[in-house]
Amino acid sequence: MPELPEVEAIAEALRPLVEGEKIVRGRVIHAVAVQPSPGEQKRGAAERFVRRVRGEMVRVVGRRGKYLILELEHGILVLHFRFDGQLIWFDSRKISGHVDVAFETRRGTLGYVDPRHLGRAQWASSREDVPGMRGLGVEPLSREFTTVRLAELLKSSRQPLKLFLLDQRKVAGIGNIYSSESMWRARLDPRRRTHRLSPEETQRLYKSIVDVLHRALECCRKPAPNFRDPTWWFRGLERILRVYDREGEKCRGCGDKVRRIEQGGRSTYFCAQCQK
DNA sequence: CCTGCTACCTGATGGC
DNA sequence: TGCCATCAGGTAGCAG
Numbered sequence: 001m002p003e004l005p006e007v008e009a010i011a012e013a014l015r016p017l018v019e020g021e022k023i024v025r026g027r028v029i030h031a032v033a034v035q036p037s038p039g040e041q042k043r044g045a046a047e048r049f050v051r052r053v054r055g056e057m058v059r060v061v062g063r064r065g066k067y068l069i070l071e072l073e074h075g076i077l078v079l080h081f082r083f084d085g086q087l088i089w090f091d092s093r094k095i096s097g098h099v100d101v102a103f104e105t106r107r108g109t110l111g112y113v114d115p116r117h118l119g120r121a122q123w124a125s126s127r128e129d130v131p132g133m134r135g136l137g138v139e140p141l142s143r144e145f146t147t148v149r150l151a152e153l154l155k156s157s158r159q160p161l162k163l164f165l166l167d168q169r170k171v172a173g174i175g176n177i178y179s180s181e182s183m184w185r186a187r188l189d190p191r192r193r194t195h196r197l198s199p200e201e202t203q204r205l206y207k208s209i210v211d212v213l214h215r216a217l218e219c220c221r222k223p224a225p226n227f228r229d230p231t232w233w234f235r236g237l238e239r240i241l242r243v244y245d246r247e248g249e250k251c252r253g254c255g256d257k258v259r260r261i262e263q264g265g266r267s268t269y270f271c272a273q274c275q276k
Numbered sequence: 277c278c279t280g281c282t283a284c285c286t287g288a289t290g291g292c
Numbered sequence: 293t294g295c296c297a298t299c300a301g302g303t304a305g306c307a308g
Contacts, residue, residue: 003301032285066302082302084286116286118302132303159279168303177301237301244301264280267299 002066002081004140004173005213009220010087011063013227014110017089018058018070021105026053033100033114035078035122038129052123053077053103064127065136065172075125078133079112085119087112089227113230136172140209141217145171147206154194154202161197162190162263165209174209177244178216180269182208184243184253189275190261190268215240243269 002010028034028046036045037052056072063069070077079085088097088111093104099111101121112121124130137153138145153170164170165179174182183190185208188201197205219240226232242252247260251271261268 006301080302082285083300114285116284116300118285157278163279166302175301265282266302 002085003175003178003216004063004066005178005216005220007063007066007068007081007173008141008217010225011061011068012221013225014068014087015061017107017227018103018105018110019061020057020059021107022055022057023053023072023103023105024055025104026050027102027104028100029102030100030117032117033112033119033121035120037123037125038131049101049121049123064133064139065168066175067130067133069127075123076127078122078124078130080120080132081114082116082118082120084116085112085114086230087227088230110227132168135169137168137170138172140171140173140213145206145210147203150206150209151199151202154197154205157194159194160190160263161188161192161194161205162268164194166264166266171209174213176266177241178209178212180244181212181216181240181242183275184270185212187275189272190263190270243271245269 026049028050031046034046034049036042037048040048052075053072056074058070058072060071062071066080068079088099090109090111093109095102095109095111098115099113101112103110122130127133138149154164157164157170159167161183162179165174165182166176182205186201186204188205219237223232243258246258246269249258251258251274253271253274256271256273258269259272
């Protein structure tokens with residue numbers, strides 16, 4: 001499901017539910033969903049996970065890239081949704097449907113759900129301890145993300161623009177949808193090598209990334225994530241998408257057909273007329 | 277170091 | 293209606 005805007009909206013909606021609440025009990029229903037803590041073995045990971053979250057109060061809910069982070073009194077609880085992971089809220093301790101990991105509080109139970117089992121939950125002592133998070137690049141909606149910073153990153157890479165945008169070590173949180181959308185808005189061909197982009201094109205790309213993510217975030221905020229309705233996030237997305245998943249349909253800019261190509265094993269959508 | 281490819285999983289969908 | 297191939301909003305690990 002989620003790229004940066006979706007995870008950010010999830011974090012915001014989760015705060016009033018769990019901040020200040022104690023995890024009375026953690027339950028691992030499908031052990032595959034638990035990532036062993038850094039440096040530890042797979043064997044026994046679920047049991048250690050349960051032991052570490054039990055009795056811990058959730059102090060702060062945060063986000064880094066596409067990672068959702070629940071800061072506990074001791075250590076952090078890290079959730080990554082990959083393609084299809086999501087959160088479900090139950091009003092009691094009774095859960096139903098496919099749930100991989102459950103966190104019981106006095107107010108209800110938070111369920112981490114991913115039937116495809118690509119997503120992971122893990123406990124770590126700190127953010128720096130999680131290998132995937134340690135290498136993350138700049139947060140695109142933070143003050144550290146500037147045209148100058150983006151220009152430096154683009155200059156030091158030979159990747160095609162699309163792959164650059166998907167690379168979490170450069171800019172964190174952009175995925176397949178918002179990369180295509182950003183390039184369309186910036187009128188840049190996904191196959192361009194990033195070190196050859198001009199200052200003017202860099203400026204356009206910068207504005208497009210920030211703009212696309214802001215719009216998507218607003219879209220994710222209302223209606224706010226509903227943890228009782230697993231389909232919440234899909235609603236309203238079509239409103240803002242301009243090229244993603246629109247192969248063969250008319251480009252909203254020029255009326256030419258939207259094309260789909262494969263890059264790095266993933267689909268890229270773009271308009272060859274508008275994007276040069 | 278950089279870049280590109282594949283594995284990891286399951287379910288939905290479309291062609292025959 | 294099966295059955296099979298293909299695709300899915302992501303990342304880690306490995307080879308070159």
